[in-house]
Amino acid sequence: xxxxxLLEIQRCDVETDRLNHRRLNxxxxxxxxxxxxxxxxxxxxxxTVAAARVEVASRQRRFEDEAQIVSAKADxxxxxxxxxxxxxxxxxxxxxxxxxxxxARQGGLEDQALExxxxxxxxxxxxxxxxxxxxxxxxxxSTLEMEITTAEAEIDVEIDLMxxxxxxxxxxxxxxxxxxxxxxHPGMGAATVxxxxxxxxxxxxxxxxxxxxxxxxxxxxxxxxECSECGRMVLR
Ligand SMILES: [Zn+2]
Numbered sequence: 170x171x172x173x174x175l176l177e178i179q180r181c182d183v184e185t186d187r188l189n190h191r192r193l194n195x196x197x198x199x200x201x202x203x204x205x206x207x208x209x210x211x212x213x214x215x216x217t218v219a220a221a222r223v224e225v226a227s228r229q230r231r232f233e234d235e236a237q238i239v240s241a242k243a244d245x246x247x248x249x250x251x252x253x254x255x256x257x258x259x260x261x262x263x264x265x266x267x268x269x270x271x272x273a274r275q276g277g278l279e280d281q282a283l284e285x286x287x288x289x290x291x292x293x294x295x296x297x298x299x300x301x302x303x304x305x306x307x308x309x310x311s312t313l314e315m316e317i318t319t320a321e322a323e324i325d326v327e328i329d330l331m332x333x334x335x336x337x338x339x340x341x342x343x344x345x346x347x348x349x350x351x352x353x354h355p356g357m358g359a360a361t362v363x364x365x366x367x368x369x370x371x372x373x374x375x376x377x378x379x380x381x382x383x384x385x386x387x388x389x390x391x392x393x394x395e396c397s398e399c400g401r402m403v404l405r
Contacts, residue, residue: 172392172404174338174341175338175346175347177334178335178338178350179361179362181334181338183359185335188324189328192321195317197313200313201313215299219296222292222296225288225289235278236275236278240275243268246264246267246268346393346402349402350362350402360372361401362401362404363396364404365385368382369382370398371403372401373396373398373399373401375398377396390405391404
């Protein structure tokens, strides 16, 4: 009976390794990593657009303020023109010329303010698009995190069951054999304990020498031997 329990210990270890591998390498982890990278990239873009919006808003304000100053100056000149305080033809012409120049400058500044406003609108549109995209990626991230937590919990239940089954199996095996198995298992993995197939150890590619086969055949059924070729634990 003890030989079967040794195989059960091995089965539990192999299954536990497989479960741990599945836990570490589930598809959602890769997808989550990609989604987190996408969010980080989005954040950079959001920050860039936010900085551009601040710059554009202050530019718009500056042009509007300057246009207002120039407009006030032109208005003041207009008043002087019609107040009668400027009399000479030459002076009047000079004043008119100055007013025309100021109005032209005011128009230019207003155009630039308008341009900045259009830029601001375009940036606001980009912010909306980026925010929608962020909501989308945030949703994907929380869904993936939930899926991972659920899958981990399911796998952990299976790992616990394997650990219980292994503990039960260990109870019925000679502690010296368990110790030998545990020493060999890291290097030999799923084929640490193998069955004697009647003429070979079934774990290694070497053919057992006839004398060795003869020796194994004469051992009691159920005994645990060592393959002289590979060192595996061979169940007679
Ligand atoms: Zn062998």
